[in-house]
Amino acid sequence: MISPQNVLRHELIGLDVLVVRASNPDHAGVSGRVTDETRNTLVILTGRGEKQIPKRFSVFRFRLPDGTAVDVDGSSLETQPERRIGMRIR
Amino acid sequence: MKITDAGIHPYPAGDSTVARMALEAAGLGFDSAVAIGDAVCRSSGVEVLRGAVIGAASVKEVLKRVRDPAVRRADVVYVDAGEIAFNRAVVSIKEVNVVRSIHATRRNAFDHVAARTAAEQGVAVDISMAPIVHLRGTKRQRALQRYADVLSLQRRYGFPLTISSDARSILGQRSVREIRGLCSLFGMTGAEVTEALSSVGRIIEPHRPVRVVE
Numbered sequence: 001m002i003s004p005q006n007v008l009r010h011e012l013i014g015l016d017v018l019v020v021r022a023s024n025p026d027h028a029g030v031s032g033r034v035t036d037e038t039r040n041t042l043v044i045l046t047g048r049g050e051k052q053i054p055k056r057f058s059v060f061r062f063r064l065p066d067g068t069a070v071d072v073d074g075s076s077l078e079t080q081p082e083r084r085i086g087m088r089i090r
Numbered sequence: 091m092k093i094t095d096a097g098i099h100p101y102p103a104g105d106s107t108v109a110r111m112a113l114e115a116a117g118l119g120f121d122s123a124v125a126i127g128d129a130v131c132r133s134s135g136v137e138v139l140r141g142a143v144i145g146a147a148s149v150k151e152v153l154k155r156v157r158d159p160a161v162r163r164a165d166v167v168y169v170d171a172g173e174i175a176f177n178r179a180v181v182s183i184k185e186v187n188v189v190r191s192i193h194a195t196r197r198n199a200f201d202h203v204a205a206r207t208a209a210e211q212g213v214a215v216d217i218s219m220a221p222i223v224h225l226r227g228t229k230r231q232r233a234l235q236r237y238a239d240v241l242s243l244q245r246r247y248g249f250p251l252t253i254s255s256d257a258r259s260i261l262g263q264r265s266v267r268e269i270r271g272l273c274s275l276f277g278m279t280g281a282e283v284t285e286a287l288s289s290v291g292r293i294i295e296p297h298r299p300v301r302v303v304e
Contacts, residue, residue, distance in 0.1 A: 004300055004302050005300075007300055008299060008300060021248075023206070023209070023210055025248075057209075057210040061303060068302060068304070069302070069303040069304045070300055070301065070302050070303060071300070071301045071303050072299060072301075073298075073299040073300075075299075076299035076300075
């Protein structure tokens with residue numbers, strides 16, 4: 001079950017997300033659902049189509065299934081999604 | 091939200107002891123202060139943080155000085171600003187928290203490239219009240235112009251600002267209300283001043299990649 005403690009190691013595709021802060025000011029405020037993930041970006045399906053947001057220097061707010069909202073530093077997510085599962089969180 | 095004076099210079103660099111300056115800061119509305127130098131204050135009205143200033147001619151020297159034990163012990167690490175290339179390099183050094191003495195640099199020494207990097211790395215730029223209070227004439231005007239330039243970059247790129255009194259005695263310390271008035275001289279709003287006064291707390295807090303919001 002996804003929780004604030006394991007969100008860094010969890011699957012993010014399908015979660016509702018809001019870009020709280022980003023290096024590119026045009027990316028801040030983008031919200032929608034995560035449809036794909038690469039090593040350095042998240043692909044978010046918004047009302048206006050898909051947007052690919054870099055993870056580095058961004059802060060994402062994920063809405064977890066139990067209703068909790070967590071702000072996650074994108075730089076901490078910057079690994080291949082299949083490798084993130086086995087990552088040790090410090 | 092802790093209101094912090096980002097730079098005071100107690101004895102031996104200044105004329106007043108750190109305890110006396112801490113007491114004065116409490117009376118002026120501050121919750122904490124950064125004492126630059128080796129001063130340690132255990133009991134006072136405000137929390138006293140340790141600050142270390144690196145004044146170096148080259149980036150290589152900055153990289154050497156940040157490994158110094160005295161600098162590593164400090165809570166906040168400052169670097170004196172210099173030329174354009176120096177500033178761009180210094181804001182990308184992980185150990186550096188604040189770039190200061192921006193009023194003494196040339197017009198474009200802190201440019202949009204350094205501003206973007208500072209925003210990405212979370213490095214703050216310090217606004218010192220000392221030039222506004224003590225200088226006169228063209229030097230004071232130049233300092234105000236530099237601060238206005240830094241403020242316009244901050245509004246565009248979002249890097250943090252800190253505000254310091256740079257006081258060497260209790261006579262140089264200013265209240266939060268007076269700082270608000272002084273900062274309005276170069277266009278800073280009350281909300282921006284409050285945000286800048288609380289920046290030091292955010293800079294030194296430990297990095298937490300996940301934070302529960304609601």
